[in-house]
Amino acid sequence: MKVRFWGVRGSIASPGPTTVRYGGNTTCIEIRTDDGELIILDAGTGIFPLSQTLLADGPVRAHIFNTHSHWDHIQGLPFFIPLFIPGNHVTIYGAYDPIGQNSIEEILSAQLQYRFFPIRESELNATINYITLREGETVNIGETTVTPVMMNHPVVNFGYRIDSNGKSMFFTGDHEPLYNIYDPEDDEFEMYQSLADQKNDYIIEQIRNIDLLITDSSYTEEEYPAKKGWGHGTFNSCMALAEQAKAGHVLLTHHEPTRSDDALEAAFKASMQKRKYNVPEIDLAREGLTIEW
Incomplete structure (x- = not known):
């Protein structure tokens, strides 16, 4: 299994000279399975540079799993270039909304309305399928199984567990541990x-x-009291989750958009120095980082 990060910022894209090392795009993770399947977790702005790398290898077959419908996780989808090319096949998965009683197709098609985007969904040339998921409803893609798990966020948010040939990973999407x-x-x-x-x-x-846990670590412990209930984790809560779950390798993502690369490294270093939890391997995710095992 091969995992590559194309976007690691949360809430809003933050390009500029102070975010060059870790990147300014919002959430997008590319996964290549051992049998060659392409799985994409979230369609933040990072999905646009990812899509540019796919043009030389057509036709494209992609499986896009949406954790939730907040802008920073879907805003790149209309710019996913394979959607415009005949012969490509894109399947988009996401949660059923019990409040509005909407399918994932109804949720995502709203951003392709003409008032928001100049190209209507009916004008896209790829074959596009939508699959609405409920918690625990597994999806089989070749030799790989993807399982959605309900997390804690102000809107329905699925974390995704991916199992393939004895290898495993989990992405929380946006998640705040439940509290009283x-x-x-x-x-x-x-x-x-x-x-x-x-x-x-x-x-x-x-x-x-x-094997690999990718998790939302937006805030420091000092910042968290003012952000409580916003649906995001801290460096410390991620380390606690990793220790309790006995995760092998932990990658922290959804970096606060106002935090420069230097500030991000300083906050991470301070948290590591004060950490109370035993985690075998923990790092900050950055654009371009590739993990293969």
């Missing part, structure tokens, strides 16, 4: 704490002994 929204003296405190513990334990079980 009640005060200890409230009647609802114990019940809600039990629910939060059950959900956190469930997520850990879904990723136990994973």
Whole structure:
């Protein structure tokens, strides 16, 4: 399995001289399986430079798994060049929205309305299929299995576990560990704490002994109190998750867009010096980083 990062920033693209080392594009991860399948996790702005590398090898067969529908994870999709080329096949997967009762096709087709984008979906020349997923509903792609796991974010967000030929990885998408929204003296405190513990334990079980964990580490511990409830993790919460799940290699992503490369490295270094958790290997994700095993 081969994993390459094309976008590692969160919330909004942040190109410029201070983000050159880690990159300014929003979330997009390319996965090549041992049997040659192309799986793409999220379609942030990083999917555009990825798409340019695919033009020489046609026809393209791509499987795009959307974690959730916030702009920074979908805004590159209309610029995924293979969508415009006849003979290409693109399958897009994503969560059913129980609030609006919308399929992934209905959710994503909204951004291709003429008021937002000059090319209508009906004008795209590739064969495009949409598959709406429910939690735990596995997808088989060649020798690879992809399993969606519900995470904690202000909108429905799937993390994806990918298993292929004895190798495994998990991407959280945007995720904040569940916490108790009640005060200890409230009647609802114990019940809600039990629910939060059950959900956190469930997520850990879904990723136990994973080879590679890619996870949302947007904030430092000092920043987190002001961002609580926004649906993102911290360096510390990611290390805790990795230790509890016994993950082999951890890559931190969804970097805060206002954080320069220097500031990102300084925040990571400070967190590592204060860390309370034992994680075998942990690094910052950056554009162009490739992991193969």
